[in-house]
Amino acid sequence: MREPPVPHRPGKTEHIHPVAGRRANVLSVASLSVLALFVLIILWLVAADVAYLVTGQIRTGAVAKMLADPRAMREIARAIWLSVSSSLLTLVLVMLFAVPTGYALSRYRFRGHALLEVIVDVPIVLPPTVIGLSLLAVFGLGPGSWLKQSLHLSLSSMTGIVLCQFLVSVSYCIRAVKASFDSVDVRLEQVAMSLGCPPWKAFWQVTLPLASGGLVAGGVIAWARAMGVFGALMMLVGTGPRVRVMPTAMWLELNSGNIVQSLTIAMTALVMAGAALAVVHWLAPGRKWA
Amino acid sequence: MLRIEQICLGAGDFRLRDVTFEVAAEEYFVVMGPTGSGKTLLLKAVCGLIRVASGRVAIGGADVTNLEPRFRRVGYVPQDSGLFPHLSVARNITFGLRVTGIRHAEAMARVAALVEILGLGSLLERSTLNLSGGERQKVALARALAIQPALLLLDEPVSALDEPTRREICHLLRRVKSQFGVSTLHVCHNRREARDLADRVGVMSGGRLVQVGTLEELVDRPADPLVRRLLMLEGEGQEEV
Amino acid sequence: MRAPLEVVIIRNPISQIRTQLVLALLLVAAGLVGCGGAKPAKKTVRAYVGAGMRRAVDELAEAFEAETGIAVEADYGGSGIMETRAQMDPAADVFLPGDVHYVDDLHAKAGLIEEKTDIAWFVPVILVAKGNPKGIRGLGDLFRDDVKAGLGDPKACQVGRISGKILANSGLDRANLKGLKEADTVEKLGAWVAMKNVDASIVWDATAASYADAAEVIEIPKDANVISHVVVGLMTTSRDKAAARRFIAFMAGEKGKSILAANGYRTEAP
Numbered sequence: 042m043r044e045p046p047v048p049h050r051p052g053k054t055e056h057i058h059p060v061a062g063r064r065a066n067v068l069s070v071a072s073l074s075v076l077a078l079f080v081l082i083i084l085w086l087v088a089a090d091v092a093y094l095v096t097g098q099i100r101t102g103a104v105a106k107m108l109a110d111p112r113a114m115r116e117i118a119r120a121i122w123l124s125v126s127s128s129l130l131t132l133v134l135v136m137l138f139a140v141p142t143g144y145a146l147s148r149y150r151f152r153g154h155a156l157l158e159v160i161v162d163v164p165i166v167l168p169p170t171v172i173g174l175s176l177l178a179v180f181g182l183g184p185g186s187w188l189k190q191s192l193h194l195s196l197s198s199m200t201g202i203v204l205c206q207f208l209v210s211v212s213y214c215i216r217a218v219k220a221s222f223d224s225v226d227v228r229l230e231q232v233a234m235s236l237g238c239p240p241w242k243a244f245w246q247v248t249l250p251l252a253s254g255g256l257v258a259g260g261v262i263a264w265a266r267a268m269g270v271f272g273a274l275m276m277l278v279g280t281g282p283r284v285r286v287m288p289t290a291m292w293l294e295l296n297s298g299n300i301v302q303s304l305t306i307a308m309t310a311l312v313m314a315g316a317a318l319a320v321v322h323w324l325a326p327g328r329k330w331a
Numbered sequence: 332m333l334r335i336e337q338i339c340l341g342a343g344d345f346r347l348r349d350v351t352f353e354v355a356a357e358e359y360f361v362v363m364g365p366t367g368s369g370k371t372l373l374l375k376a377v378c379g380l381i382r383v384a385s386g387r388v389a390i391g392g393a394d395v396t397n398l399e400p401r402f403r404r405v406g407y408v409p410q411d412s413g414l415f416p417h418l419s420v421a422r423n424i425t426f427g428l429r430v431t432g433i434r435h436a437e438a439m440a441r442v443a444a445l446v447e448i449l450g451l452g453s454l455l456e457r458s459t460l461n462l463s464g465g466e467r468q469k470v471a472l473a474r475a476l477a478i479q480p481a482l483l484l485l486d487e488p489v490s491a492l493d494e495p496t497r498r499e500i501c502h503l504l505r506r507v508k509s510q511f512g513v514s515t516l517h518v519c520h521n522r523r524e525a526r527d528l529a530d531r532v533g534v535m536s537g538g539r540l541v542q543v544g545t546l547e548e549l550v551d552r553p554a555d556p557l558v559r560r561l562l563m564l565e566g567e568g569q570e571e572v
Numbered sequence: 573m574r575a576p577l578e579v580v581i582i583r584n585p586i587s588q589i590r591t592q593l594v595l596a597l598l599l600v601a602a603g604l605v606g607c608g609g610a611k612p613a614k615k616t617v618r619a620y621v622g623a624g625m626r627r628a629v630d631e632l633a634e635a636f637e638a639e640t641g642i643a644v645e646a647d648y649g650g651s652g653i654m655e656t657r658a659q660m661d662p663a664a665d666v667f668l669p670g671d672v673h674y675v676d677d678l679h680a681k682a683g684l685i686e687e688k689t690d691i692a693w694f695v696p697v698i699l700v701a702k703g704n705p706k707g708i709r710g711l712g713d714l715f716r717d718d719v720k721a722g723l724g725d726p727k728a729c730q731v732g733r734i735s736g737k738i739l740a741n742s743g744l745d746r747a748n749l750k751g752l753k754e755a756d757t758v759e760k761l762g763a764w765v766a767m768k769n770v771d772a773s774i775v776w777d778a779t780a781a782s783y784a785d786a787a788e789v790i791e792i793p794k795d796a797n798v799i800s801h802v803v804v805g806l807m808t809t810s811r812d813k814a815a816a817r818r819f820i821a822f823m824a825g826e827k828g829k830s831i832l833a834a835n836g837y838r839t840e841a842p
Contacts, residue, residue, distance in 0.1 A: 129601040136598070181660040196661050197618075197647060228409045231380045234400040235407035236427035236478055246430065250417045257594070279647035279657065281618070293648055296623045298759060 087311060094304050103301040113302055119282075120290035121309055127199060127286060128267040131206040135214050135263045138207075140256070143218030144244070148227070164212045172208050173276025176201075197281045205273035210266035214259040221255020222248065261321050265314060332356045332514035333482050338376060338386030345372050348538045350386075354482070354514050359504075361517045361525045363561060364535030370518040371410070373535070374484050377516060378407045391481045401431075403482075406475030406513070410486045412467040414459040420470050421455040427478035438477075445473040448510060449503060465496035469503065476511060483507075483515040490519055501527045522546075522562055534558045616643040617812070617819045620658050622651040622670035624758070625802075628835040629668065635831060636822050642815050651730070658684060662809040665816035668802070671730045675805040685805040686813075689820050692837040694776040694800035696734055698790040699765045699783065706771045708790060711742050714772055720751050722770035728756035734798045735774045741796040762787070776800070778836035799842060 094104060107113050146158060164172060179185040180196060194200060225248050233243035249256075271288040280289045287306050294303040333354040340347050347369050354360040364370050375381045377388060379400035388396045395403045414423050422429075424445065428438040446452055449469045454462065462470065468488055475483060488504070489497045505528065508515060517528065525532045525546050533543045534557075542554040546562075553559035621629050626648050633644035649657070651669035658667050659682045667675060667685065671694075679685040700708050706719055714721040723746070724732025732754070736746045746752075753770050755761045761773040766786035780789045804823060810816045822828050829839040 126601075129598065133598050133601075177657065177660040195663060197645075197663060226413070228413050229415060231375075231378070231400070232407060232409060232413045233415075233426070233430070234380070235378050235403075235405055235484075236474065237401045237431035239399070239401060242430055246426075247415055247417075251415075275649060275653065276657070277661075279620070279649060279654075280623075281645045281647040283645065293623065293626065296648075297626045 090304055090308055090311075094301065094308070104305075107299075107301050107305065113299075116285070116290065117302065117306055117309070120285050120287045120306060121313075123202070123285065124268055124287040124310075125313070127202045128206060128264055130199070131203050131210065131267040132260060132264045134203065134207050135211045135267070136256075136260060138211055139214035139218045139259060139263070140249075142215045143259075144222050144248075146215070146219045147222035161215050162212055164208050165216075168272060169205075169209050169270060170272035170276055173205060173273035176204060176208070176273070176277045197278050197284050199284075201278040202274065202284055202286060205277055206267035206270050209270045209273055210263040213266055214263035217255050217259030217262060218252070221252040221259070224255070225251045257321060261318065264317070268310065268314070332358070332391055333360075333377065333516060334387075334389040335377070336387040336389075338383045338388065340372070340376060340381060340384045342372060342381055345369055346538045347372055347376065347383075350535075350538075350540045352533055352540055352543055354516055356514055357508070357512045359508055359515045359517065359528055359530045360533065361519060361529035361531075362533045362535055362540075363519060363522070363525055365520060365561065368535040369538040370520075370535055371486055372538075374407070374486050374516065374518055377403075377482070378405050378484055379403050404478070404480050406478060406480035406483045408468070408471045408475050408483070408485045408488055411491065412471035414462075414467055414470055414474075416459055418459070419455070420451065420457050420459060420462070423459060423470055424451070424455075424473045424477055426474060431478065441477055441479070442473075445476055448506065449473050463496070464492050465500055468492070468500055472503070472507065476507065476513070479511075480513060483513050483517075485515060485517040487519050488517065489524060490521060504528055534561060536561075614643055615641070615812070615815060616645050617666065617815050618664040619644060619646045619666045619668055619819075620654040620664040621646045621648050621668045622654060622674075623648040624651075624670050625668065628832055628837060631831050631835070632823055632828055635827060636819055639822070639827075640818060642818065644819060658682075658807070662807060664807055665810035665812065666820060667805040667807055670800075670802065672801040672803045673730075675803055678805070684807050684809060686808045686810075687806045688803045689806075689824050690801070690841070691804050691823055692802040692832055692839055693842055694731075694778060694802065695838060695842050696731065696738060696774050696792055696797055696800070697777050697780050698772055698792060699762060699775045699780050699787050700772045700790060701765055701768055702786055702788055704788060704790075708772050710790070711739060711744060711792065711796065714739075715744065715748060715750075717750070719771045720753065721749055722753045722755060722761050722764050722773035723749070724758060724761060724774070725754045725756050729758055730800055731758045731761070731774065731776060734800060737798045738774065738792060738796055741798070742793075777838060781836040802837075 142161065146154070146161065167175075177196075180189045180194075188194065189196070229247050229251070230240075230243045233247045234240060238246060269288060270286075271292065274284075274286065274289050275292070278284045278289075280293050285293065287310050291303045291306045294300075294306070335353070336351050338347060338350050345367065350369075350373060352360075362370055362373065372381065376383050377390075379388075379395065379398060383396060386396075387394060390403055390405065400407075415426065418426065421442075424442055425438060428441070433441075446455070449472060451469060451473060454466060454470065459467070459470065472488075485504075489500050492500060501524065504515075504517075507513070517524065519525070529546060531544060532546050532549055534541045534549065534554075536557050542549060542558050549558060550562055553562065619629070619633075626646075629644075629646050629648075633646055637643050647654075647664065651671065651674045654667070654669055655674045655678050658664060658678055662682075662684055667678060668691070669675060672688070675685055675688060698708065698711070698714075700706065706713070706716075708714070708719065713719060723735045724730075726732040726736060739746050753764070755764065755773075758775050758779050761770075761775045762779045762783045764770045765773050765775075766783045772790075774792075777789070780787065804820055806813065806816055806820060823832070832839050
């Protein structure tokens with residue numbers, strides 16, 4: 042034992058490549074080609090949308106027609122704005138829920154812990170349509186109905202949209218947040234407390250920054266899910282003009298035979314998602330040590 | 332400085348049973364025991380990270396049994412040093428000063444003194460991720476001492492280090508003791524550290540404190556075969572390296 | 573050259589600034605959305621509408637608002653889903669599904685319809701390619717070996733539900749159709765005939781009208797035909813029945829009829 046290894050600390054990964062140099066072997070060739078195949082599939086999906094728009098334009102001039110139609114453009118813009126604003130609101134709500142929930146599940150052990158973890162995961166397993174239907178039922182009778190009436194709550198509103206998006210996305214975020222708290226050594230929090238931090242400050246100064254990579258990842262998943270919610274919205278909120286977010290607007294346009302309008306919204310969603318991912322990668326506070 | 336009276340507690344498979352001892356002011360007290368004997372648990376109980384089921388813990392004459400860790404004025408250095416990986420070395424050292432809002436001038440003076448004594452000048456701007464084992468321990472020690480604790484709690488501070496580094500850190504610990512006059516509770520499973528550092532030694536086994544005394548007393552009159560075995564075999568075995 | 577002690581200590585890792593930046597941005601965004609969410613209260617009529625009627629109802633709503641200043645918020649979805657939603661969240665003033673069947677069903681199940689008003693009739697016809705190359709004369713020809721027929725899926729659309737009944741009225745069994753191709757929307761059936769994907773299909777007269785340049789119509793005998801009937805229901809839970817009645821009257825009135833007719837709907841009983 043001349044040179045004892047540096048003690049392993051959870052949360053730290055050594056960036057050492059398992060295969061030195063560029064030597065090709067079965068593992069590297071196989072895994073890299075599957076990666077390439079996957080990238081190809083994604084690019085193909087995007088290219089097909091673009092190709093359809095372009096050829097459709099050449100054949101029928103539908104794109105020009107749509108661009109010249111102020112009403113169509115207004116509807117697309119409104120759907121985009123509604124999707125962006127509702128999903129950001131949802132994201133804030135999701136974070137406010139997921140951080141305490143994930144922390145509690147990660148740090149505390151009690152009777153029924155395993156059961157609670159299962160319950161937290163339920164919305165992941167439920168089809169979103171079922172979530173929408175359940176919400177309809179909640180507000181259709183009993184205390185939910187009373188609440189709706191006494192608050193003059195409309196389900197076809199921002200409230201309804203955010204409710205659907207929240208329930209569809211929050212569990213993914215809780216999972217990611219819990220995993221990232223799991224990866225932060227409890228002892229660091231304990232050291233912080235011995236150095237003068239009250240528990241919440243130790244959490245804020247040490248655990249939260251160390252888990253921030255996972256928090257951001259969870260936020261991205263939740264936001265993406267929120268942007269994509271469709272089934273739950275169709276059940277609870279519908280497609281009224283004030284609540285037409287991108288997925289429901291796309292469905293409505295497709296249903297009316299407006300493929301170009303539908304694809305335009307789809308392409309916008311794609312560009313926005315790509316841009317958001319790029320921003321997150323640029324910001325990623327966890328990258329330095331996660 | 333530290334008085335522990337009949338503390339009992341259980342955490343998972345480990346438990347402490349009826350542990351009583353005292354660490355005098357400026358005394359260096361080493362607790363030895365095989366793995367799983369409850370040494371780390373004892374440190375955590377003193378630090379306030381684990382609630383004791385019964386008994387009393389007093390630091391500096393004040394009963395701290397039910398006090399949160401932050402009010403106990405202890406400098407805790409966990410095993411493997413527990414540095415904050417998201418902070419630079421300098422911000423690790425000043426962590427306790429920042430969260431407790433020590434006056435700026437005072438904080439600077441303390442840090443400057445620690446940096447000087449522990450020889451950390453060249454490390455301050457570094458990230459903690461690529462420090463060597465010995466450097467990590469020095470930083471952790473500086474961080475614990477910065478809050479001017481009444482009691483230093485060290486959990487196996489040198490057991491993962493190679494021999495030259497181990498000697499260097501032991502030397503530093505002696506220097507810290509004389510310079511800062513802080514009482515120290517040091518936990519390890521190795522006789523060499525007791526020999527190099529301890530004023531008095533306690534031997535733990537199965538959650539009990541079996542015997543307390545100077546190393547000579549323990550070697551001369553071990554209370555039971557287990558103490559003898561621990562002092563002879565384990566200590567000897569590792570000194571061969 | 574090392575930076576002075578104080579600088580070294582105060583220097584904040586960028587990552588923390590970024591975390592705070594992200595948090596701040598999110599909160600600001602949420603605040604903006606929260607403030608921007610409030611809408612001025614405008615007089616509106618809310619309608620649950622079968623999605624197939626979107627084009628016509630969008631036009632009706634626009635014309636109605638221009639005339640009265642009352643906005644119509646049309647919420648489109650499959651007629652069956654809209655019926656479910658009307659039952660569980662009766663927040664609309666009027667219910668306008670693709671067939672009278674849904675209005676009656678909603679009333680039978682939940683008693684939510686106060687009054688019904690006729691809007692349009694859909695008459696099923698046989699649609700064949702221009703020039704009728706297969707010489708199809710009636711329903712019986714759909715069962716010929718050289719004819720490939722297309723019908724609506726009875727679970728997916730109203731025209732599909734009705735097609736079986738029409739065949740049964742003439743003593744024919746849908747199950748005996750060989751090489752039958754099923755579509756989930758009536759628009760698809762029209763397009764298939766126009767593209768010669770199938771030789772004949774049963775579609776609405778309104779659908780047939782929009783494929784007039786590529787297809788022609790064979791009438792179905794009156795006694796065998798099942799005419800689909802679109803009615804609008806005024807819901808008992810409507811908060812503003814006066815405004816809802818005005819919209820219903822508008823749809824059934826001269827202006828409404830002309831808009832419906834322009835979209836291929838038959839506004840007089842056949």
